[in-house]
Amino acid sequence: MRGSGRWRWPEVAADAALALVLLGFGLLATGLAGDNQPGSRPVDAASRVLIAVAALALLFRRRAPIATLAVVTVATSTYLVFGYPYGPILVAFLIAVYTVAVRLPVRPAALALGGAFVLLLAHVFWSEGPAPGWAGVLPASAWVVVPFAVGVVVRVNRETAARSRAEAARDRAEQARRQADEERLRIAQEVHDVVGHGLAAISMQAEIALHLLPKRPEQAETALTAISRTSREALDELRVTLGAVRQGAERGPVPGLARLPALRDRLAGAGLAVDLRVTGDARDLPAALDLTAYRVVQEALTNVLRHAGVANAQVRVDYRADEVTVEVTDEGTGVRRVGTDPVDDESGHGLAGMRERVAALGGRLAAGPRPDGGFRVYARLPVGPTT
Template identity: 40%
Template sequence: MRSPTMVDSAFAAALAVGGITELVVGAQDETQVVPAVAAVLIGAAAMLLRTRAPLPGFGLAVLVFATSEVPSTGAMLTASMGLGLLVALSSVAQRCSYGAGIAAAAGTFAAFGALSVLGDRPWDVIALLLGIGTAWGIGRLVRREQERNAELAAVAAQLALEREARADEAVRVERGRIARELHDAVAHIVSVMTLQVGGVRRSLTVGGGHDRETDVLRAVEDLGREAVAELHRAVGVLRALASEPDQPEGSPEHGLTPPPRLCQVEQLAERVRAAGLLVDLRVEGEPRTLPGGLDLAAYRIVQEALTNVLKHAGPARASVVVRYEDTELTVSVADDGPGGPAGHPGHGLTGMQERVSMYDGELVTGAGPDGGWSVCARLPVPRA
């Protein structure tokens, strides 16, 4: 059995001190001192069972109270005994079943009500009824609050699990989409390389005298086609794992249409302006050719950030800055809309974070100093 709580121990000690003080002030006869002190101490000890064994503790408190009601025992009824009895009854109502609490309250009222009537103190019945009803009601209210808190904690835990599951699902879908887009970029590059190798091979074949070179180029061409086929199969597996629908018609995967690149950000800004958003675009530094996947990631970050501004910022102006440096590419999108940061976070930011993490970059998002929302991605690039 676990030890009584510190609260129970302190309460029991307080009842013992209060009861003995009341006995001393009451100036008992010498013959009443021992049984009176014993009754006070036993009643106080019953409080040690209030938490771990409420029914036995209540029974002990009732026994002490009833014994003190009988003058022949030599015990003296003290206020501490009455308080202990009510607290024990409240504990039964709080920690035991509803039926046990009702039975304890009714039995206590019946027993001590009869003693009050037989003892020519009928008015004590009213005080007894009020005390017992109050103690039982407090116990039931505490129990109801505890059950409500437990239910709220369970609901909060369930919501946290669901929120985590939705976040994991968003990350999985974004990773699948990023993998598919990288597949498009790499497949396009490999396809163009294969076509170029095939053109060179055919030109050598027409000229003649380059059998060895022709064989090497044919092998490279075959490997290129095989690589594209493997990429198609890989993205098919990714889509199946993500339970995504088939690639829509017109996607780069259905042909050699290249994926978008950062150099096309001006066309992107024009499309967003046509949708009703004022966009200021500034390119700093010397634009240069970037690795295909990183180029696509930077374009998608700008695209997603502008989409978020359209969705959440309301009437606003967006500022897009693309900065080329020796070892870093920085793209930032900021708006001055009244929408504030509350509406911006979502799956779009999840996708941005995944793209930036893929290239060991850094993504900073948050409210701007003058309101609105800002997104800034820093991506390391090979030195020019």
């Protein structure tokens, strides 16, 4: 009745109540049972002591099931060998057998109960009262076999339920871990897109400012103003993105295709002219799809700004009944580079991030050099039909 070094008082109270009920029942009902069993020894002080020992031993049945079974078996067998009538004392024996079966593994429980059964059989052949002989073996075995079988079934069910709960807990923990990993990857991708685009634009504007500063400082001021505006906008967007992982922070509206004109204007200040064309019936899209389409365009234009070596790019957005397509093209070198190393459409981190975003929504992305020069990024994103 100890668990983790502490008394389990509900179990103590339950066992105490059980022992007292069996004690009172045994002392009151055994005499009535003897009236219906001619030839049995009358109930006396010795029988009451044995009844009390068997009942009160159940106080320790959880803490010491084997010892409890031994005490109850000795008391019960002695009671029956003296010829006292069959009565409530056998209920205490039944409970002791059940406790051993439900709390111990099957093999040690079976060994312990085998010894108890042998000791209980003593009254079948040697008793001061009527000795049933071999005819009493089967009834005596029932007081062992039945509670043992019930206890084993209960134990197996408890173990199965415990394993199920443990597996469910592991599944929940694994699911929570996967969700946390996915969320971290999503935030990392968002930060990559926001910071990468902002730094690319700022870098280009800074180069323009440095080029103009010695000869035309008044025009360099325009580039520096653009740097200030771009950095502020990038910081605002980054703040919205990181707000998702701050408890208590309110999420701002996520970017979408409606912000492409602002993106075009920002890139114009960085020296990249973007020809933006939208076809089809523009409409509100699911937030995740709208953000993905915007990020594809943003990342593709950032790559043009960084690597293409051209001053213009084309963006086409087509709203269709069951999908939205975005296409970004340029007439640059056709090979994306990081430093001096070429980055193809499979290994580039930005393009790989685009591909993962689009695939997560059931879409498809194609990116690679154009046959006539330049580079093309094309994404198809499925949407539900309009109603």
